[in-house]
Amino acid sequence: MQNGLHDFILAIFNIDRGRVPLLPVVAQPAFYIFGPSLDVAVISLNFAWFLLAWALPGIARELAGPYLGDKAGFFAFVLFGCYPLTVLLSHNYLVELLLVAFICAAIYSLVLLCKTREIKWSVFAGIFISLGLLTKVTFPVFVLPAFVILAYRMVRNCSVQCAFRVALPAILIPIVFAGPYYLYNIKHIIKLVAWLSSRNLSQLYGFGGALDVPTIINYWRGVFVNPAILVAVLFIVATMFFRRKWSGSKSPDRMYCREDNHLIILMIIWFAIPFMLATCGEIKDPRYIYPGLVPIFVFAGVAAARNSVSRLGTFLIILVFMIALPGYLYSNNLISAKTAVKFASALKMDIGQAADAPPDHRDWMVDNLVQGIACKLDALQENKSVLFLGGNRYYHLRLLDFEGLLGGFHLTYIVLPYYANPSMSLDEALKFIADNSPAGILYKSGENWPPFSSHLDSGIVAQLKKNPKYTEFDLGIVQPDGSRFTLFIDRTQKYVSIKSASDLVGSWKVGGGLANIAVSDVGALTVTTETGVQGFATIQDGVVYVPGWDVSGRVTSDFKYIHWSNGSVWNRVSSGETSNTSGGNP
Secondary structure: OOOHHHHHHHHOOOOOOOOOOOHHOOOHHHHHOOOHHHHHHHHHHHHHHHHHHHHHHHHHHHHHOOOHHHHHHHHHHHHHHHHHHHHHHOOOOOOOHHHHHHHHHHHHHHHHHHHOOOHHHHHHHHHHHHHHHOOOOOOHHEHHHHHHHHHHHHHOOHHHHHHHHHHHHHHHHHHHHHHHHHHHHHHHHHHHHHHHHOOHHHHHHHHOOOOOHHHHHHHHHHHHOOOHHHHHHHHHHHHHHHHHHHOOOOHHHHHHHHHHHHHHHHHHHHHHHHHHHHHHOOOOOOHHHHHHHHHHHHHHHHHHOHHHHHHHHHHHHHHHHHHHHHHHHHOOOOOOOHHHHHHHHHHHOOHHOOOOOOOOOOOOHHHHHHHHHHHHHHHOOOEEEEEOOOOOOOOHHHHHHHHHHHHHHOOOEEEEOOOOOOOOOOOHHHHHHHHOOOOOEEEEEEOOOOOOOOHHHHHHHHHHHHHHOOEEHHHHHHHHOOOEEEEEEEEOOOEEEOOOOHHHEEEEEEOEEEEEEEEOOOOEEEEOOOOOOOEEEEEOOOEEEHHHHHHEEEEEOOOOOEOOOOOOOEEEEEOOOOOOOOOOOO
């Protein structure tokens, strides 16, 4: 925002054109107040809990009816909060917690719109749909079926004209607010989505075959085998067991459910479509199916609220907390890993040991690393590219960009194209380096992640050490895991084409004196030495020529030096016309 709203909007549209931009935007107000940091960013995302506390229990309330709704909403919300992936997302700067909040809010608003036909809920739905579309491109997979089901319900209850009128804001608002971003970046979005769901990426990360049975079973186990899901399933099974008793009941909540079978269909489809896509997809990441698990917790909340199983529900909720408590305390850094294992072992429940690792408070000195690179490459004025060999969870390239932005450094980071060429050979990697000519090549010793991103590192480093054009520097930064950073700097001078006299005009240091390059009153480019000798220069094909001295000169890419053909080097002192200065003859 320092450069104004216009530049801020341009940055939003261009910051990462393959992804939608809401995640980094959400943290900006907190950054402005508290300063930019990872803790501030993560806390900003946790404000999504307020939206979830309204929407998720609200969905359960609509499904259970007015008599059991509050109890059903409470149980659903607690089970959702106990799910291990929910805890993990609450600790990390990831998009899914925000995504599931907007999905629940959008669907709940649509449910209320279908129920009341009030325009305000259509507006709310449009706002939440817009925010969801700008949060992750998979948002329509979870919300579009619900929109279609509820629109069909409204058409049946009133008319096509009535349904269209009340639903129009929910359609127009996303088109106005999210549509421009998608139109501007559609090619990049399609390309990234295709890549992130590709077989090549799956193979790189070792997910196994898409339809490989053991792979699918392991994926299901990771998603469903945990206390929160198991207890939710127990609630649902218990409800089905007592169904015969309820079938003859005239209780109001039973009659209410009969009138709202479309909500049951909506919940089933909300779970079924993402489940099938995630199961059959190439990338089997639990985060992809996470928003589709909400219906399980909602159904479980409704089941737990039934009078016949409310005591059982209370007992099972307490059991969930007992089993999951060690892992949650460990995840929040309140007990050690050893203590967590002891608690879990005492409960005889290995499943309770699965938990997100607590925040890592060790200093990985990312700011020192970026500052060291910038100083070695002199990146305070001119942009310099750095090739990062390998990878590490503490050194995401965007984190390095962030630290560079804070320090005012002009650094661009690139990596070897393993994603495009998973079977890249050492020769191909060296050719890529030669073609891109990075100013520096950064190597981190020790273990790197993911493994495929560093399997050529040792061979590349060996070749760099043999190549005389590279100078090796130990940056002196010892990491908590004992690893160190080495920077290989390309000492080959890189020149730019001289476009005009303004690239040369100014004072230049030569040995112990000063030379001056200026433009005379008649427009001629003059070079003056310390002895008062003056020569006339011309610029041809990006090179400066002084015919009277039979020399030519080239300007380095940082515009700080002129390298003359006779071996003399001039170092810029200042820009602009300077009179009465002296210097050495090139």
